[in-house]
Amino acid sequence: MSQALSLRIPADDEGLPAKPARTSTPVLLRRLSILVAVAAGMLALVGTAAVVLTRNTVDSVGHRTVPAIIDSQKIHQALADADRSAANDFLSGGVEVGGPRQQYQRDIGLVTSELEQAAEHNSVGSEGSAVLQRVSAKVTEYTGLVETARAYNRVGYPVGATYLRTASRLMHDPKTGILVDVDALDRLNNQNLGRENGQMWAAAGALAGFYLVALGMLAMLMYTQGFLRERFRRRRNPRVIAATVLLVLLAGGLAVQAAVTYVNVEQAQLHAFGRLHGLWQARSLALDANGNESLSLISRGAGTAFDEAFKAETKQLVDKPLTDAMIEAAASGNVGFKGLLADELRGASFPGERDAAVKALRAFQQFLQIDQVVRNKSATDREGAVTLALGSGPGQLGAAFADMDTWLGEAIGIVQEHYDAAIATAGPSLALDAGVPLTAAVIAVLVFWGLSQRRAEYRA
DSSP: OOHHHHHHOOOOOSSOOOOOOOOHHHHHHHHHEEEEEEHHHHHHHHHHHHHHHHHHHHHHIIIIHHHHHHHHHHHHHHHHHHHHHHHHHHHHOOOOSSHHHHHHHHHHHHHHHHHHOOOOOOOOOOHHHHHHHHHHHHHHHHHHHHHHHHHHHHTTTTTTHHHHHHHEEEHHHHTTTTTHHHHHHHHHHHHHHHHHHHHHHHHHHHHHHHHHHHHHHHHHHHHHHHHHHHOOOOOOOOOHHHHHHHHHHHHHHHHHHHHHHHHIIIIIIIIIHHHHHHHHHHHHHHHHHHHHHHHHHHHHTTTHHHHHHHHHHHHHOOSSSOOOHHHHHHTTOOOOOHHHHHHHHHHHTTTTTHHHHHHHHHHHHHHOOOOOOOHHTTTTTTHHHHHHOOOTTTSSSHHHHHHHHHHHHHHHHHHHHHHHHHHHHHHHHHHHHHHHHHHHHHHHHHHHHHHHHHHHHOOO
């Protein structure tokens, strides 16, 4: 009986699993410091990656690939003008009428320098280099044919016209011509531009990663502030609050930069570049058309191929006969025709751009009107037709063409200026390369400093 009474009565929780020991406050503070430091490191890494990827893509697109595309258009334009000037020089009999010979020489010199520039901007590797070498070799062959044609023409040998037609075929042949190679280079660079534009998605992905880390870090800092308030009965920890403010400022700064980049890249790529490319094409087509008219006159009634090329080229500029009413409507924004000039008028948005495009359109209308007079006159008065075609006075074809070329050049300059300004603004500042990791490091230090003071209270 006494033994029974001496038995210990078991406690209510005996036999149940032991409760885990509560983690001490100093340990929790140390863990929070480590977690914030790790998050800050991730923030610095992902944020810097987003900045660097964005800048590299903007620089590559704006300072290499797009300039390479424009280089190919400049080469096309200079070659087309050289062919036009060679035809005009031949048509004048070698006499310097308005300087076609000097213009031809300037064009060939420009082609040489533009080929060198294109080699520097080449962003498509060996394939682009091979095209440039092929163009250079064909240009050498072309200039030899032109010089031979000019030499025969100056002494009155009809065979000179044959050499000139051969040179023009070398320039314009739809399969093996020089301009076909130049256009192939343009396509290669445009394909590369598409790939590089796709790289912006990688930068956007890195930026999204930055904000995921920033949100996690913000939640961590808010938890830390709440933990300190609960354990230490303090309403706020100034250093943790300062770290939180810095985090918000960093995220806001990158958001502003991302918005600036997006707006300017959209302005440059979706608006300015397309119009810039179209204007260069329009200018080259106008030069080709003018050259084909001269070649038609040189052919003395056997220039059907040149006449057809002239029609095709002018139709790419404007697809139907122009009237004054159509031009007035286009100036007001109601473009009732198609073609490269129509595309420019529909898209024109920069100050002075629409005015330049309308003036180019009026000059084009006059060019076509005088062209018809030249063609009618050539049947009965070839010398008069030649004078009208080469003349640079009022009512002559040379003057109308010069006006059109001038205003197209004016529009190109306006659009190029806005493109360059947008690209210059789009790229993130170099200061962000150091600013992002430095800010992340300061956040980690502030949190460590703020929490270390609380840990010190326990050691005391």
